[in-house]
Amino acid sequence: MHRTTPVRRALALATAALTTLTLTLVGPGQAEPAQAAIGGITWQDEFNAPAGTPVDQSKWRFDIGGGGWGNNERQYYTSSTSNAVHDGQGNLVITARRENPNNYQCHYGRCEYTSARLLTAQTFTQTYGRFEARIKIPRGQGIWPAFWMLGNDIGSVGWPNSGEIDIMENIGREPTTVHGTIHGPGYSGGGGITGSRTVGAPLADGFHTYRVDWEPNSIIWFLDGVEFFRVDPSRLGGNRWVFDHPFFMILNVAVGGNWPGYPDASTQFPQQMLVDYVRVSSYVPGGNTGTTRLRQAHSGRCVDIPSANPVDGAKLQIWDCNTTAAQQWTFASDGTVRAMGKCMDPAWAGTANGTEVNLVTCNGNPVQRFTLSPAGDLVNISANRCVDVRDRATGNGGKLHLWDCTGHASQKWSRY
Structure with a gap:
């Protein structure tokens, strides 16, 4: 309970009312919540x-x-x-x-x-x-x-x-x-x-x-x-x-x-x-840990680091699935998603629709945490938005960004 302990005569806590935050409910066209594993x-x-x-x-x-x-x-x-x-x-x-x-x-x-x-x-x-x-x-x-x-x-x-x-x-x-x-x-x-x-x-x-x-x-x-x-x-x-x-x-x-x-x-x-x-x-940590390719349901292509060059700011894309290191993603225990020694990252710690998803040096910032839900949504936890492909492109080179989770196949990913 607010302001309480299980010990008798514990701290007398502040009497001020909590400042509450009332959030908008999910509705048609709004973001679906991320699902835990x-x-x-x-x-x-x-x-x-x-x-x-x-x-x-x-x-x-x-x-x-x-x-x-x-x-x-x-x-x-x-x-x-x-x-x-x-x-x-x-x-x-x-x-x-x-x-x-x-x-x-x-x-x-x-x-x-x-x-x-x-x-x-x-x-x-x-x-x-x-x-x-x-x-x-x-x-x-x-x-x-x-x-x-x-x-x-x-x-x-x-x-x-x-x-x-x-x-x-x-x-x-x-x-x-x-x-x-x-x-x-x-x-x-x-x-x-x-x-x-x-x-x-x-x-x-x-x-x-x-x-x-x-x-x-x-x-x-x-x-x-x-x-x-x-x-x-x-x-x-x-x-x-x-x-x-x-x-x-x-x-x-x-x-x-x-x-x-x-x-x-x-x-x-x-x-x-x-x-x-x-x-x-x-x-179930196994739902969000381990190394895998991430395959999109819409295109059948996988999340990829362009030219297998892990420079900071590399714009992540979809590409024909292959076995190169550029598509070997590890779900780390700290919630980050990593490949070639760096982390999936929303550009400039952005949380808005359209924020590019890039590759950046892992830095401990909470915005670098993602979860892959049982429904196949790859969700940035801070933004509560899904990893999507810009304009729902299906060809090689389609760029990743964050967008409200809609359930579209462009936002559905599976281990592959």
Whole structure:
């Protein structure tokens, strides 16, 4: 969650609201989002136990207490089936309840509310992949549901150095808006790097899928399968990227706090978050590593360095596929695509339609990172645009450039 740690009485974080970035949704004629190299399911909970069954503790454990959780929250988290239980209809139900304030002691006095916070820190962690849940969130002023992740090294390096990935957060006063955020050293609390999507009806009216696709140097957020936000190291203003080690998942419903504010007379209790499933899929580095020729579907020709001369600024082209070094491309672990000792590069770090794709000395600039999606899109991650051939030329010598991903065969590439 924004501005939080898993340790009681942790840092009191900034109270300023996050500066959010609402991105234009993908529509006809707009860029299709890049797809991560995602493999099979590695962990899942479908919550299909009979009604009244407690949480499966081989998958989830509980944080317990009322320490404010770094945000001046007002709930006491319990492990009781009163706050987290299977409903017998395929859902986990996390319930926030108004309580007798004499029953629970909080950092500020007596707690008025109970809820639950489930985590996989002791049962499951993973680096990279797809993390997705189908959730019907609760509603109301001061209600704060979240599906999020923390770095598993938080106990040794502390927060925010461990990193935090907020897959889904909603605050009750914004019923139609989902937020996705990262926190790390130099960009935590109110300074988290965040994006949002606003829809036409309250998210609490029905189930929605919330997901991130997390790859080396890239995290992409989706609501109901539609991308709405992405980050990479270039977004951090020179601060350190800490999303390269295992993370664990958290599901919770907070009540009150610096960001959402506190319940008022309009807030009804109990409030419930229903979770249909949580699924995690693997990241498949083999989808984006190794040496290969890159063959275009439209022309049948391959990405080529002109005259096999690897000078800086060489304008990459398509040419009859052959076995020369000029067509031997390596997908490196840092996300670069290399041949003859140099990197595929958008000219002058450009991200606009029509930016030439050249060969340049590898320099560590994030704009030199590309991914080959399962759909065959060779996408520049910084631009979120596809490698294409100018004017959809099919003959030898057609020059490469970046363009909005349209699904045309001119933008489809395969290993060959």
